[in-house]
Amino acid sequence: MSARHLLLDSPALGRKVHLWCFGEVGRPLVVFPSNAGVAHEWQQSGMIDALSPLLADGRVKVYCPESNISRSFSGGGSLDERMAHHRAYERFVLDTLVPFIRRDCNSPDAAMTATGCSVGALYSALFVLKHPETFPRALCLSGRYRASRLLGGASNDDAYYNDPLAFLPNLEGAALARVRRQAQLTVVVGRGAHEDSCIPETAEFASWLQRKGIPHHAAFWGHDSRHDYDWWRRQAAHYLGQMF
Numbered sequence: 001m002s003a004r005h006l007l008l009d010s011p012a013l014g015r016k017v018h019l020w021c022f023g024e025v026g027r028p029l030v031v032f033p034s035n036a037g038v039a040h041e042w043q044q045s046g047m048i049d050a051l052s053p054l055l056a057d058g059r060v061k062v063y064c065p066e067s068n069i070s071r072s073f074s075g076g077g078s079l080d081e082r083m084a085h086h087r088a089y090e091r092f093v094l095d096t097l098v099p100f101i102r103r104d105c106n107s108p109d110a111a112m113t114a115t116g117c118s119v120g121a122l123y124s125a126l127f128v129l130k131h132p133e134t135f136p137r138a139l140c141l142s143g144r145y146r147a148s149r150l151l152g153g154a155s156n157d158d159a160y161y162n163d164p165l166a167f168l169p170n171l172e173g174a175a176l177a178r179v180r181r182q183a184q185l186t187v188v189v190g191r192g193a194h195e196d197s198c199i200p201e202t203a204e205f206a207s208w209l210q211r212k213g214i215p216h217h218a219a220f221w222g223h224d225s226r227h228d229y230d231w232w233r234r235q236a237a238h239y240l241g242q243m244f
Contacts, residue, residue, distance in 0.1 A: 001055045003043070008100060012091035013068065019097070021104070022048055023061035027244060028101045030093075030135075031064040032116035032123035035074055039066040050233035051240060059244040063101055065093070069119060073150040082151065083158035093127065098134055113243060115139040117232045118198070122147060125164050125185060125205070129171075132182035139239050140187045141232050142198045145205040149197075165201065168208045176212060185209060185216040186243070188235050190225025198227065 002024055007016040018039040033041040042048050042064050054060045069075070072086035102110045112135045114124035121143025127135040147163035148155055160166045171179065187209075189195055189202040199220070206218035219239075225231045 001048075001052060003048075005039075008065075008092075008096055010092040010096045012088045012095060014088075017092060017096070018066045019100075020064040021061070022051075022064075023055045023058070025058040026055070026060040027113070028105055028110055029060050029062045029113050029115060029240070029244070030097070030101070030127075031062060032114065032120040032127075033064070033067055033069075034116065034118040034120045035069060037067040037069040039064050045229040046233055047229065047236055050237045053237075054240060054244050060240070061101075061105060063097070065097055067120075067123065073119060073122075073147065079151060079154040079156055079159060083156065083162070086162060087158065094131065094134065111136050113137040113139070115141070115236070115240070116143075117141045117229075118227070119144055119150070121145075121187075122150075122164070125187075126162055128183050128185055129164060129168065129179055130161075132179050136182045137184045137243065138186065139236070139243065140185060141235050142189050142195060142227050143187060143202060143205070144198060145201045165204055165208070168205075168212065171212060176214075180213050180215070183214055185214070186219070186239050187216065188219045188221065188239065190221040190227065190231055191223045192221075192226040192231075194227035195225070 004021040006019045008019050010017045020039050031042050068089045072082050075082050102108050114127050114135045116124045121140035124138040124140050128138040146165040189198045209216040
């Protein structure tokens with residue numbers, strides 16, 4: 001299995017962005033990190049090792065970018081400043097990361113699967129719901145889907161459109177049809193330690209996906225399934241093995 005560390009020049013962020021890439025061939029999987037926001041998170045936590053059968057079989061190529069969450073959802077400053085940082089990261093993903101991945105895969109129209117744990121699941125859900133042509137599938141593990149709670153309850157238009165449990169209930173018409181036609185989300189949470197906030201948000205998110213007719217699968221693992229990498233490794237191997 002090959003592993004590469006790159007620095008992608010992002011005009012939107014005004015700096016170079018760390019990216020780890022794993023695998024030689026296969027369909028692209030984009031991993032959004034959790035609260036730490038670092039590109040090497042899945043490598044150091046053993047998540048890449050958990051996916052080694054998929055990588056060895058050439059079924060998947062994994063791309064792990066850093067995020068700027070410390071300046072957006074978990075950052076300081078005004079809400080306008082924090083949301084401006086998030087918009088810049090979204091532009092990095094769409095304008096820099098996705099084109100790079102398509103070149104790297106020699107596939108100019110390659111669709112991305114998004115995944116992540118905790119806040120990384122929020123990012124994955126947002127990219128699928130907002131950009132299903134580019135990100136038609138997501139695996140969301142132990143996610144937080146009410147972004148306003150990460151923003152201290154503050155709200156503006158940008159915060160609303162980056163809060164699935166705010167905008168999803170109001171999604172209608174052509175915008176909803178677009179998501180129904182292209183999106184597929186798998187949302188997973190355990191019932192064990194440190195999943196307290198994630199369980200009700202996952203249940204509410206899955207309920208709205210159901211009500212809106214958006215293709216999805218929701219899974220609630222047992223009381224031994226905790227909010228940690230030991231369980232996320234098992235969940236990622238299980239569900240990504242089915243998706244790829």
